[in-house]
Amino acid sequence: MAALLEARHVTKTFGGGLLDRTHTVALRGFSLALVEGRASVTAVVGESGSGKTTLARLLLGLLAPTAGQVSYRGQDLTAMSRAQRRTFRREVQAIFQDPYEVYNPFYRVDHVLSVPVHKFGLAGSRAQARRLIEDALRAVGLRPEETLGRFPHQLSGGQRQRVMVARALLLRPRVILADEPVSMVDASLRATILGALRQMTVDLQIPVVYITHDLATAYQVAENIVVLYRGAVVEAGDVELVVKTPRHPYTRLLIGSIPAPSVERTWATGGPPAQPSPRLASAADGCPFEDRCPDAMPTCRTSVPPLLRTETHRAVACFLYRDAPVLPPQEMVATFTQAGLPPARPPDRPCRPHG
Amino acid sequence: MTGLTVSRTTAAPGGALSAVLRYLRRNLALIVGLVLLCALAAFVGIGHLTVDTAKARPLSVPMLRPPSAQYPLGTDRQGRDLLAVMVAGTPLTLRIGFLAGLIGVGLGSVLGFTAAFYRGRIDAIIRGIVDVGLTVPGLLVLIIIAVSIKEGLTVDQMAVVVASLAWLSPTRAIRAQVLSLRERGYVDVARLSGMSGPEIIVRELVPNLLPYLAATLVNAVSSAILASVFLEVLGLGPIDSPTLGMTLYWVNFNAALINGWWWWWAAPIVVILVVFLGLFFVTVGLDEVANPRLRRAV
Amino acid sequence: MAVRSTPSHEPPRGDGRLVSPDVLRVNDLSVHYHTPGGAVRAADGITFGVRAQERLGIAGESGSGKSTLALALLRLIKAPGRIEAGEVWLDGRDLMTLSDEEMRRLRLARIALVPQGSMNSLNPVLRIRDQVADALRDHGVEITGRQHDERLRDLLARVGLGPAVAGMFPHQLSGGMKQRACIAIAMSLSPKVIVADEPTSALDVVVQRQVMDTLAVAQADLGASVILVGHDMGLMAQFVDRLGVMYAGRLVEISRVRDVFSEPLHPYTRMLIASLPSLDRKGAFRGIPGLPPPLRNLPAGCAFHPRCPLAVDRCRRETPALRETRPDGWAACHLA
Numbered sequence: 001m002a003a004l005l006e007a008r009h010v011t012k013t014f015g016g017g018l019l020d021r022t023h024t025v026a027l028r029g030f031s032l033a034l035v036e037g038r039a040s041v042t043a044v045v046g047e048s049g050s051g052k053t054t055l056a057r058l059l060l061g062l063l064a065p066t067a068g069q070v071s072y073r074g075q076d077l078t079a080m081s082r083a084q085r086r087t088f089r090r091e092v093q094a095i096f097q098d099p100y101e102v103y104n105p106f107y108r109v110d111h112v113l114s115v116p117v118h119k120f121g122l123a124g125s126r127a128q129a130r131r132l133i134e135d136a137l138r139a140v141g142l143r144p145e146e147t148l149g150r151f152p153h154q155l156s157g158g159q160r161q162r163v164m165v166a167r168a169l170l171l172r173p174r175v176i177l178a179d180e181p182v183s184m185v186d187a188s189l190r191a192t193i194l195g196a197l198r199q200m201t202v203d204l205q206i207p208v209v210y211i212t213h214d215l216a217t218a219y220q221v222a223e224n225i226v227v228l229y230r231g232a233v234v235e236a237g238d239v240e241l242v243v244k245t246p247r248h249p250y251t252r253l254l255i256g257s258i259p260a261p262s263v264e265r266t267w268a269t270g271g272p273p274a275q276p277s278p279r280l281a282s283a284a285d286g287c288p289f290e291d292r293c294p295d296a297m298p299t300c301r302t303s304v305p306p307l308l309r310t311e312t313h314r315a316v317a318c319f320l321y322r323d324a325p326v327l328p329p330q331e332m333v334a335t336f337t338q339a340g341l342p343p344a345r346p347p348d349r350p351c352r353p354h355g
Numbered sequence: 356m357t358g359l360t361v362s363r364t365t366a367a368p369g370g371a372l373s374a375v376l377r378y379l380r381r382n383l384a385l386i387v388g389l390v391l392l393c394a395l396a397a398f399v400g401i402g403h404l405t406v407d408t409a410k411a412r413p414l415s416v417p418m419l420r421p422p423s424a425q426y427p428l429g430t431d432r433q434g435r436d437l438l439a440v441m442v443a444g445t446p447l448t449l450r451i452g453f454l455a456g457l458i459g460v461g462l463g464s465v466l467g468f469t470a471a472f473y474r475g476r477i478d479a480i481i482r483g484i485v486d487v488g489l490t491v492p493g494l495l496v497l498i499i500i501a502v503s504i505k506e507g508l509t510v511d512q513m514a515v516v517v518a519s520l521a522w523l524s525p526t527r528a529i530r531a532q533v534l535s536l537r538e539r540g541y542v543d544v545a546r547l548s549g550m551s552g553p554e555i556i557v558r559e560l561v562p563n564l565l566p567y568l569a570a571t572l573v574n575a576v577s578s579a580i581l582a583s584v585f586l587e588v589l590g591l592g593p594i595d596s597p598t599l600g601m602t603l604y605w606v607n608f609n610a611a612l613i614n615g616w617w618w619w620w621a622a623p624i625v626v627i628l629v630v631f632l633g634l635f636f637v638t639v640g641l642d643e644v645a646n647p648r649l650r651r652a653v
Numbered sequence: 654m655a656v657r658s659t660p661s662h663e664p665p666r667g668d669g670r671l672v673s674p675d676v677l678r679v680n681d682l683s684v685h686y687h688t689p690g691g692a693v694r695a696a697d698g699i700t701f702g703v704r705a706q707e708r709l710g711i712a713g714e715s716g717s718g719k720s721t722l723a724l725a726l727l728r729l730i731k732a733p734g735r736i737e738a739g740e741v742w743l744d745g746r747d748l749m750t751l752s753d754e755e756m757r758r759l760r761l762a763r764i765a766l767v768p769q770g771s772m773n774s775l776n777p778v779l780r781i782r783d784q785v786a787d788a789l790r791d792h793g794v795e796i797t798g799r800q801h802d803e804r805l806r807d808l809l810a811r812v813g814l815g816p817a818v819a820g821m822f823p824h825q826l827s828g829g830m831k832q833r834a835c836i837a838i839a840m841s842l843s844p845k846v847i848v849a850d851e852p853t854s855a856l857d858v859v860v861q862r863q864v865m866d867t868l869a870v871a872q873a874d875l876g877a878s879v880i881l882v883g884h885d886m887g888l889m890a891q892f893v894d895r896l897g898v899m900y901a902g903r904l905v906e907i908s909r910v911r912d913v914f915s916e917p918l919h920p921y922t923r924m925l926i927a928s929l930p931s932l933d934r935k936g937a938f939r940g941i942p943g944l945p946p947p948l949r950n951l952p953a954g955c956a957f958h959p960r961c962p963l964a965v966d967r968c969r970r971e972t973p974a975l976r977e978t979r980p981d982g983w984a985a986c987h988l989a
Contacts, residue, residue, distance in 0.1 A: 047857035062543060089549050101540030106562040112544055119549035156944055157715070186714040187884065188928045192940030213857065216887075216930035220938045243932060257862040259887035261929040263914045267862060267891045 003033040004207070005059060005092060005175050008330055009068035012054050027051040027058070028231045028288075029068070031329040034175055034207040041201060042336070043218035043239065044211045046228030047254075052211045053097075055228075056179040059209065060094055061085075090120045093173035095197070097180035099160035103152035109160070110148050112167050113137075120171065136170040137163070140196040158189035165196050169204075176200070176208045182217065194221050215258055219243045224336040227251050230288035233307065237314030237335040247316045250289045287318070295320055313337050385640025391633030395445065395626070402442030410436035411443040411597045422618050429618035432609050435597070437622050444597040445626055447510050451583045451598070454514035455521050456576035462518075463525025463575075464568065468556050470526070471533035481526065488523045496520060497582060501591035508593045516586075517579045524578075525571050532567055536560050570641035577634040584627065599623045675702035675742075676878050677726075677764070677846050682739030684718075684725045693948045695721040695734065697902045700975060703846060703878045708869075710893035710910065711882045714925075716945055718902040720769060723850040723882040727766050728756050743846065762792055765839040767832075767849040767868075774835065775823040781809075781834050782819040788838050811874055812837045812867050829860035833867050840871050847872065850882045865892055886929050890914055895981075898922050901946055901956035904975060908982040918984035921957045955986070963988055 010030045015023035030051075034042070046052040057063040058070055061077040070077045072088045080088060096102045104111060113133045116122070123129035134144040140162045152160060161181060168176055178197060182190040198221055201208045212218050218225055218239065225239040227248065235248040246252045259267065287293070290300040299319055307315040308324040315327045315335045327335070379386060410416055413433040420430045428437035470481040500516050501508070508516075536542070537560070545555045561568075586592055587600025588607060602623045606612070611619040679701050686693040696718040703709050713719040724730050726741055728748060741748040743764060748756060760766070768774055776784055785805055789795075806816045812833040823831055832852060839847055849868065853861040865888065872879050881893055889896050890910060897907040898919065906919040917923040924941045931937055943960040946952055952959055958968040967987050975985040 047859065060543075060547070062546065086549065089547060094543070094547055096540050096543065098540055102544045104539075104541040104545075104559050104563065106559075112541075112548070115545070115550065116548035158944060186945075187886065188714060188925055188941035189944075190940065191928045191930070191938045192942070194938075195940065214930070215858075216932050217938075219932055220930040220935060240935075253859055255932065257858040258932065259858070259862070259865075259885060259891040260932055261887040261890050261914070261926060262931070262933075263890055263911050265933065 003071075003074075004036040005070075005072050006033040007031055007055075007059060007068070007070045010055075010058055010065045010070060011067040012051070012058060012063065013066045025231050026054040029329055030055060030231075030233065031068075031332055032209075032226065033330070033333045034209070035333075036174060036207075037205055038207065039201045039205045040224070040336075041198065041208045041210050041222040043222035043225045044209060044228060045213065045215050045218050045225060045254075047213055049230065050228040051231035052213075052228055053179060054231075056094070056177050056209075056211050059177055060092065061088065086120075090116075090171055091174040093168040093171050093176050095161070095164050095168055095176065095178040095181045098184055099157050099164060100152060100184075102164060103160065105152060108149055108151055109155065109163055112163065113170060116167065116171055122171070132170060133166075136166040139169055139200075140166045141192065142166065158185050158193065161185055161189075161193055162196065165193060165200065169200050172204060174206055176206060177211065178208060179211045180213065181210075183213065190217060191220075197221070215243065215254060216260075226332070227254070232288050232304075233317060233329070233332065234289065235314070235316045235318075236307070236332050237311070238337045241311065241314050247310060247314070247321065248289075248318050249293045249295050249320075253292075307332060309335060311335075382640050382643055384636045384643070388633050388636030388638075388640055391629055391636065395629050395633065399442060399445050402438070406436075406439050406442050408439050408443040410439035419616060421616075428622045429616075431602075431605065431619050432611075432616070433605065437602075437618065440597045440602055441599075441622055441626055444599050444602060444623075445630075447596055448580060448583065448599040448627075449630070451510060451514045451517065452576045452580035454511065455518040455579035455583070456572055458515070458518035459521025459523075459575045459579065460525045460568065460572045462522035463571070464529055466522070466526045467529030468533055468560070471530040472537055472552060472556055472560070478530075482530070485523050485526050485530075488520070489527065493520045493523075494582065494585060497586055498589065498591060501586050508591075510593050510596050510598070513583060513586075513593050514579075517582045521575050521579050521582075525575055528571055529564070529568070532564055533560060536563060564645075566641055566645035570638055570645050573634055573638045573641060577631060577638070580627075580630060580634075599627055674704070676705045676707075677703040677880075678740075678742040679726070680740040680742070682722070682725055682741065683737040684721050684730055684734055685737050687733045687735065688949075691949050694902050694951070695948060696725060699739070699904050701897055701904060701907055703880060706872075706876055706878060707895065708872065708879045708881060708893040710889040710896040711880060711899060712884065712886055712889050712896060712925075713899035714884055714945060716901075716948065717899040718948070719882045719884075719899050720850055721902075722899070723766070723848050723880070726848055726880070727760055727764060729766070758792060761788060761839070761844065762842045763844050764846045764848065765842070765844040767835050767839045767847065767852045769850045770855060775831060777823050780820055780822055781826075784834075785819075785838055785841055788841060792842060794842070808837045808841055809834075811840070811871055813863075813870075827860075828856050829864055832856065832860075832864045836864070836868055836871055840875055840877075843875050844877055846878050846880065847875075848880045848882065851884070852881070853888070854883070854885075861888070868892075886926065898925070901951060902948055903956065903985060905957070905986070906982075906984045907975070908979075908984075912979075912982055918978055918982055918989040919957075919986045920961050920963050920988070924960075 008031050010027060011025065012027045013023045013025050032042070044052055044055060054063065058065055061070070064078050072092065075084055077088065102112070103109060113136070114129065117129045117132060123132055133148070137144045137147055142159060142162050147155065147159065147163060155163070176197070181197065182193050185193060194217060197208065210218060210222055222239050224237065225242050226236040227234050227242065227250070229250045235242055235246065235251045242251060243255065246255050286301040286303065287305050290296050293300065297319060305317045305319045307317050307327045307329055308321045309315050309327040310321045310324045313335050315332055413435055416426065416430050416434050416436045418430060418432050418434045420426050422429045426436055426438065428441065430436055431440070466481050470478040497516060497520065500519060504512070504516070541559060542555060545559050550558070583592065584600035584603065587598060588603050590604050592598060592601050592604065594601065603620065606620045606623070679699055682696060682699040683694070684696040686695055699722055711719050711722060721730070721734065725736055728736065730736055736749065739749065748759070751759065779787070782801075782805055785808065786801055802819070805819050809816060809818055814830060814833055814837065818826065818830065818834065826834065836852070852868065853864050856864060868879065869892070881889070883889065893910050895907065896910045896913045897904050898913070898921065899905065900921050906913065906917065906922050908918060913922060914926060917926055927937070927939050928941055941960055946956055946959070954969045954971055955961070955964070955973050958964040961968065965987070971987070973985045973987045975983050977983050978989045
C-alpha cells in the first residue's frame, strides 16, 4: 500500500537569521508514513518543546521544512499545483488544541462549517449544505438547533471542540491530524470527544495522527505511538509495548511521572525518582536526553543514537540497545502493529444537554 | 458571503439596537465625542440654511465690526462676516482632514495587511520605507511639497499634500495588529477550509479590526487637520478658501492679536478646539471598543 | 442554616498517623458573582475542615467553583464577586470578621496562597531575592542584608533551589523553578495552611512531579496543612490524604482519597473517575454524558440530576445536603 501522507527526514529549525546566530532545532530527522484506507490512530507524544506542534504544522503544510520533505500522495507539499493543493486541503484536515482560538469571534459557529462546504463544493444547494452540516453535528452528539446560529462564546469548550470534530467529519477527509484536541477540555468530556474522533476513524476508515502530551489518553485511543523528546524520536512502536514496558530512559521517566488516577499505582511505586534538571546547553551532537539520563555513557555525548529495532513492534533510539539492528527512520512505520482498529463503541451522546 | 451560508439569522434588530445603546451608555468618551461632532455638524448645517455664505467673500460687509446682533461673530479687516466664514470654512477644513485621513488609512490598510500577512521580502520593503519615512520630520516635508506646488492650491490638492505622509503611521499600526491576528487559530482553520490569502484578509481579519480601523481613521483625520491648519497658518494653504487655517493666517497677517480684534481669532479657535476635542473623545471611545478584552465584557 | 457537624472531626485514621482537630474550618461559605445577567452562584454553602498537617484536595471541573473557593479562603475575591455568607475559622478567629488590614497581615503569615499560574505572578523586573524581601517587609519582617541572605538561602534550599537563584530574574528560571520559587515565597513566614490553586497546571508531567515532591517536603518541614485545588484527579490520587469533589458550586463529596477512588459515594465522582484514562487497562474510559449546568441557572434539586443515570424524583425536587454516609465519608446525594 502506498503512503498517503509521508514525512521523510524532516528537520525544522527556527531563527538563525542574518543577525541572529542562535537557532532552535524544533524537529530533527523525523519520518512517518500513513497508509491510506485503514482505520488507525498513531499517537505522537511529547512534552512542551518536543516539537509536536511544529510537526502538526509541517504535516498540514502550514510550515515548510528546513530539510527533508513532507509529501501527500507522493507529491511534495511545497511544490504542489493549485489543483493538488486544493485536494490536499480538503483531504487532510485538522483538529486544533484551543477550541476558542479556532473560531473567528466575528462569526457564528456556522462559519467554520459553511465555509469549507462552499469552498470545496460539497453541496449543490443551500438545503443540502444544511443537511450535511446537521448530520455531522448529530454524529458527534450535538443538537444542530442548539448549536447553529450561536456565537463561539455561547458554547462550552466541549461543545466548541465537538463542532470542530464535526467539521472534520463533514469534509470526509483521508487523514486527520488532531493536535492536542482535548488538552483544554474538562476530564469528563475528553472521553466523549476522543470517542467521537475514534468513531470517525472507523466510519471513514482513515488514519488519524493524535498529537498530545498526555500519554494516558494516547494509550487509550492509539494502536501505535511515537515518543518525541526535544525534536527527536526516542521510542516508537506498538502502544501496548511502549507503555507497559518502556525501554528508553526518557519514556520510563515520563511514564513514571504521570499521576495515575488510582491509589494502587502511586508515584512511590510507579517509576524512577525525579531526575536531575536538564543542563541549559544540550549536547549538539549527542543524544538529546544525555544530560538527564541516569544511564548515560560517554558515547551518548558524542553521537546521536539511531533508531534500533529491539523487537518486531518497537524501535528505540538509545545506545543501551546497541546490539539490536539499526532501523532507518523512514522505516519506523515497519514497527507499527498493522492490526486495524476494532469497531469502537458508539460515542457517548448527551442525554439532556444544558445551556 | 455566498448563498450557501447556513442560518445567518441575525438577532432581532431591536435587540441589536438596544445592545448598542446599552454599550454606549458605558462608553462615555464615545458619547461626548459624538455629541461634540454632531453639534458642529448642526452648526454648519443650520448655518448653511440661515446664513448667506456669500458674505464669507471679502468686501461683502463693513470691516472690523465687533460682534453685534447683525454680525454675531463680528467681521474682519477684509470685510467678511466671520459667522459666514465659519459656516463656509469649517466643512472645508473637515473635508481636507477626512480626505487625507481616508487616503492615508486606505493606503495604510492595504500596505499594513499585505506586509503583515505575507511577511517575507514585501514586509521588509514596506517596513523599511515606513521606518525611514517616520524618522523624517513630517511638517518639514509638507512645507517643501506645498512650497514647490507654488500657487493655485485647491482644497482637494491640499488634502492630497497632507495625505502624502498620512499613510505612514497607519501602515505601521495596522501591520502590528495584523501580525498578532494572523497567528490566531482561525486563520489556520480558514486555510484548511480552502480560503486564499486575500480572502482570509478580507473575511477573517478585517472584520475583527473594524473598530481598530475606525479608531485609526479618526486619529489620522485629526492629524491631517492639524497638519493642514499648520500649513495654512504659514500661508501655504488654498489662499482663496475661507478654511479655518487660512482664517488664522489672516489673523496673523493683520496682527489682530496686538490690535485687540479678539473676535477675529476667537471664532476659528473655538471651532478648531471643538473639532479636536470631538475627534479625540471619539478615538478614546473607539479604542475601548477595539480593545478585545474590554469588548468581551460587553 | 442550623449548626451541623462538619465533614471533619473524626480523630484517628486507619494509617495510624496521629491527627489533631481541624486547623481550618469552613462553614457554609457562599460566593456569588453579580453580573448583569444575574447572580452566579460560584460557591454555595461550602462546609469542610482541614486537619493539622493534612493534605486536602478540592477537585472539580472548570466552572465548578474550586478556584473561587480557594480565593475566598484568603478573602481575595474581587468584584463583581462577593462573599455572601459563611465563616472561615483559623486560629480561633473567623477570617470573615477581620478588618482588611488584619486579613492582609494574616495572609502569608498564617495562610498562604500559591496562586494559579503563579509562575507569571512573579515580578519580571525584580530578582528573586528582592521579591522575597518585599513579601517579608509587607508583613513587618525587617531584616538586614546578611540575615536575609541566610534566610533566603535556607528557604530556597528547602524547595530544592540553589543559592544562585536568589540573584536571578524570573525569566532566567524554567517554569518548574519559578513554581518552586513561588512555593518558597508562600512558605517564607511558616504559614499553617498553604492553599495551592492548580500549582502545576502549566507544567510538564516530569516537572510537575518534581514540584509536587517539593511541595510535599516543604509541607513536612513546616508541619503545615495543604489545600490542593485542581482538576487533575491523578494528581489528587498521588498527593492528597482526603479529597473533596465540587460540582456546580457545591461540595458533593468529601472522603479519604483511598475511599474516593475505591468506593466513590456520589454518582458524579464515580463517573468522573470512570472518565479518566488509565495506563493499566485499555478501553475503560467513558465520558459523562451531557454538560455541566450554567451556574446562573441551576436545575432544581440536585444540580447533577440531569446527567445522573440513577436520578429519581426526589433528586429533581430536593437539594441533597452533605451528610456522613460512612465513617469519614461525606456525600451530598439522596442515594448514597
